Amino acid sequence: MNILRVIAASCRMQVAETRRVPAQMLILATSPLFAAMFLSVMKRNGDPTVLTNAVFAPALISLWFMSLDLGGGMISNERWQATLEGLIGSPSRLGAVVFGRIIAVVGLAALTFVESYVMARLVFRMDVRIVHPLVFVLTLVVTLFAMAGTATALAGLFVLSRNVLLFQNSMTYPFYILGGVLVPVSLLPFWAQPVTRVFFLSWSSDLVRASMRTDAPGWAWQLAVVAVLGAAGLVGGLVLIERVVRRVTATGSAAMA
Amino acid sequence: MSGMNQAPTHRFWLPNRGVLVQSIALGIAEFRTFYTLRAWLAGWFVRVLAQVAFFASIGLLLHSKDQVRYLLVGNAVALVCLEATVVVLTMAAERFQGTLELLATSPVGPVTVLLGRGLNWVLTGVVSSALTLTLLLLVFGQTLSVPGLLGCLPVLLLIGLTSHFYGSALGAITLRFPRVEWMVLNVGFMMPMTLSGVNVPVSFWPTPLAALAQVFPVTHGLAAIRTILSGGSMSHALGQAALEPMVGMGWLVIGALLYRRMVESSRRRGSLGLF
Numbered sequence: 001m002n003i004l005r006v007i008a009a010s011c012r013m014q015v016a017e018t019r020r021v022p023a024q025m026l027i028l029a030t031s032p033l034f035a036a037m038f039l040s041v042m043k044r045n046g047d048p049t050v051l052t053n054a055v056f057a058p059a060l061i062s063l064w065f066m067s068l069d070l071g072g073g074m075i076s077n078e079r080w081q082a083t084l085e086g087l088i089g090s091p092s093r094l095g096a097v098v099f100g101r102i103i104a105v106v107g108l109a110a111l112t113f114v115e116s117y118v119m120a121r122l123v124f125r126m127d128v129r130i131v132h133p134l135v136f137v138l139t140l141v142v143t144l145f146a147m148a149g150t151a152t153a154l155a156g157l158f159v160l161s162r163n164v165l166l167f168q169n170s171m172t173y174p175f176y177i178l179g180g181v182l183v184p185v186s187l188l189p190f191w192a193q194p195v196t197r198v199f200f201l202s203w204s205s206d207l208v209r210a211s212m213r214t215d216a217p218g219w220a221w222q223l224a225v226v227a228v229l230g231a232a233g234l235v236g237g238l239v240l241i242e243r244v245v246r247r248v249t250a251t252g253s254a255a256m257a
Numbered sequence: 258m259s260g261m262n263q264a265p266t267h268r269f270w271l272p273n274r275g276v277l278v279q280s281i282a283l284g285i286a287e288f289r290t291f292y293t294l295r296a297w298l299a300g301w302f303v304r305v306l307a308q309v310a311f312f313a314s315i316g317l318l319l320h321s322k323d324q325v326r327y328l329l330v331g332n333a334v335a336l337v338c339l340e341a342t343v344v345v346l347t348m349a350a351e352r353f354q355g356t357l358e359l360l361a362t363s364p365v366g367p368v369t370v371l372l373g374r375g376l377n378w379v380l381t382g383v384v385s386s387a388l389t390l391t392l393l394l395l396v397f398g399q400t401l402s403v404p405g406l407l408g409c410l411p412v413l414l415l416i417g418l419t420s421h422f423y424g425s426a427l428g429a430i431t432l433r434f435p436r437v438e439w440m441v442l443n444v445g446f447m448m449p450m451t452l453s454g455v456n457v458p459v460s461f462w463p464t465p466l467a468a469l470a471q472v473f474p475v476t477h478g479l480a481a482i483r484t485i486l487s488g489g490s491m492s493h494a495l496g497q498a499a500l501e502p503m504v505g506m507g508w509l510v511i512g513a514l515l516y517r518r519m520v521e522s523s524r525r526r527g528s529l530g531l532f
Contacts, residue, residue, distance in 0.1 A: 026440040033447040038315070040457045041328070045319050053318060163291070170300040173307035183314045 006092045010100025011107075018108060024070060027062035031112040034058035035119035038182060043124055052212045055120045055128055057182040060205055062112040063147050064175060068168045071102040071151030075159040075241070085254045094245050095152065095238040102151045106144050113140065129212065135219045136211035142223050143204040146230025150200065153233045156240030180205040200229035276365045280373025284347070288377045297381075305385050309333045309393055312456065326399050330486060331455035333390035334479045335446075337413050340382030341420035341474075342446045344375025348428030349438035357432070358529045361520050368513050372425055379417035386413050408485045412498050416478035419505030420446075423474045426508045429515035433523060449475040454483075474508075477501045 018024045038054035075098060078084040087094055120126040130136045158164045176182070178192075179201030185193055196202040203226045210216035248254040292301065312332040316325030348371060351357040360367040387410060394401045427445045431438045452466055453459065453476040459467050470476050477500035484494040523529045 021436060023437045023440045026443055029440055030443050030447055033444070033451050036451050037312075037447075037456050040451075040461055041315055041319075041324075044457050044461055045321065045324055050318055163296070166291070166296055166300045170304045173304055173311050177307055177311050177314070182311070183318045187314065187317050 003093065003096050006096040007100035007103065010097045011104040014101035014104035015108070018104070025108060027066055027109060027112055028115065030065075031058045031062045031115050032119050032123075034061055035116055036123070039120060039124045039126070043126075048127075051126060052128075052209060053182055053184070055126070055212070056113060056116050056208050057205075058119070059110075059112040059116040060143075060179065060181040060201065060208070061176055063106060063109050063143070064179065064181075064201060065172060066105050066109040067102070067147050067151035068154065068171055070105045071148070072154035072158045072168055073164050074098050074101060074155045075244070076155075076161075076164045079159065079254070082255055084248075088245055088249060088254055093242075095156075095241040098155050098241060099148065099152050099234065099238070102148045102155070103144075106147045106151065110140065110144060131214055132211045132216050132219070135207065135216050138223055139204060139207040139211060139219075139226075142226045142230070143200070143207075146200040146204070146226050146233065149230040149232070149234030149237065152237030153240060154237070156237045156244055159244055175199065175201070178202065184209070198229070200226045200233075203229070273365045273369055276369050277373040280370045281376050284374045284377040287347075287374075288381070302385065302388070305336050305339075305389055306392065309336070309389050310396075313393060313397055322399075325397050326394075328456060329393055329397060329399065330390065330483060331479060332450075333386055333393065334409075334413065334416065334482055335450050335453075335455045335475060336389060337379070337382035337386040337417045338420040338423075338449050338475050339446045340378045340385060341375070341417045342424030342427065342442060343378045344421055344424040345428040345431060345442040345445060346438055347371075347374045348425070349431040349435040352432065352435045352529070357520075357523075361524060361529055367520060368516050371428070371516060372422075372509075372512075375421060375424065379414070379421050382417045382420070383410065383413045402486065402488070405486045405488070408494075409482045412478050412481050412485070412494075412501070415498060415501045415505070416475055419474040419478070419501050419508065420449075422505045422508035422512055426512035426515055429512055429519050432516065433519040449473040452476075454479050472504055472507065474501070474504060477504065 035054075035058040038057055039051075042051045042054045075084065075094070078087055087097060117128060120128045158167055161167060177188070178185070178196045178199050180186075180188075180196060181201065184206065185196040185202045188196065203222050207216075207219060207222055207226070210219060210222075309329060309332045313325050313329035316322070316328050351360060351367075351371070357367070360370055363370075387406070390409070391401070391406060424442075424445060427441050431441055449455070449470075452462060452470040453473050454470070455475065459470045459476060462470065477497045481494040481497035481501070484490065484497065520529070
């Protein structure tokens with residue numbers, strides 16, 4: 001089966017599942033609350049230049065949360081539902097199925113960008129201007145790809161653990177800081193900054209903010225960094241998932257968590 | 258079956274200390290299967306430290322040390338609410354584990370059990386809040402008063418209990434609609450985080466939202482803690498702290514009534530064991 005057809009079919013399957021279980025998209029309910037928290041602080045205290053930091057932070061948070069929650073837990077959930085054996089037994093590659101489903105997850109999660117914009121413009125009456133729409137759109141596309149690639153790696157990693165929820169819980173806020181989603185990583189201690197730069201979200205956050213400023217120098221190479229880090233995550237994830245498949249097939253432990 | 262159809266209302270909530278103690282023990286046992294001390298420290302505690310540091314760092318962006326303190330204290334206190342509302346998940350878990358039917362027909366009734374099961378989260382929430390508050394005040398170079406911090410502990414416990422009753426009331430919704438458990442939990446603890454004076458004063462919000470904040474957990478307890486930490490009027494702090502359990506009692510009554518309604522409705526539909 002052609003790999004692109006597998007990815008497309010998995011993507012459709014995930015959309016169908018999410019339509020059946022709308023609670024999977026809980027970020028659509030929490031993202032406006034994050035927006036209300038951030039924008040209220042900025043509006044009460046901030047000057048207009050820092051207000052822009054808060055506008056799309058809820059969307060970036062929601063993307064990462066969905067990658068951890070639905071994306072990272074994907075293979076583990078199949079295991080719990082006793083459907084992993086069937087997936088491994090099918091002719092399609094598990095990595096392609098996972099990546100296809102994760103594309104659907106992050107694609108749906110991108111709706112929170114619309115929510116964030118609406119909250120800032122209509123609820124908090126902010127003057128939100130995307131000065132460089134091309135930079136913004138390209139950043140969104142490349143970030144979604146990087147998010148899907150990284151979530152694929154997480155899906156491969158998390159399946160090795162018996163306590164996935166612990167990892168999903170633990171990797172939220174530390175990564176919001178490292179990703180500079182609200183406060184730029186340049187404000188972090190100097191020793192932390194190199195660490196943040198291997199996390200694609202730190203570049204994406206800078207780019208989203210840059211698209212709202214009059215100057216956006218060096219955006220092209222920053223986009224390239226996001227794409228490379230995302231591709232690295234995807235390749236690493238696919239290799240890891242392949243190894244997991246080989247291991248559970250050899251040990252007969254696909255149904256055991 | 259006719260006996261089953263007539264819900265034993267007099268038994269719906271029979272306070273029973275033994276059952277309550279057993280329920281608490283069950284909650285602690287469940288907690289220990291999920292967390293070892295190392296997993297709690299390296300997983301959960303690092304996350305809550307990061308959560309509060311994340312919000313406090315907005316103050317750095319605003320170049321305001323006062324804002325750092327305001328956000329740090331508010332979000333550290335909100336942690337106890339976050340953890341105590343995890344009780345929402347234990348409600349749906351009864352259904353997933355197939356034990357809700359047994360609880361509904363037990364002589365004691367489900368309310369005592371359901372209220373006891375998540376109390377362990379109140380205790381861990383107080384620990385998370387107190388440790389985070391202390392550590393991050395030091396990390397962010399804020400002034401720290403040991404008597405003040407000790408004075409916060411009973412108020413944190415009150416906030417935890419109020420949040421537990423609030424979470425229990427929300428959890429009743431998941432008894433009927435278990436698939437929305439995570440949605441109810443997340444929206445549930447984020448509402449006080451948004452409106453209860455955690456990030457901005459309650460007065461920032463329009464009047465209807467500010468009025469709504471008065472019946473959420475955290476609002477009054479946090480006001481008391483801010484007063485204690487700033488060395489303000491003790492009578493004001495005590496007055497605010499006294500309002501917190503009153504809010505909690507309100508949620509306890511709402512929760513008990515909702516349990517009754519949700520369980521009886523599920524019994525009538527024959528869907529207690531379904532999800």
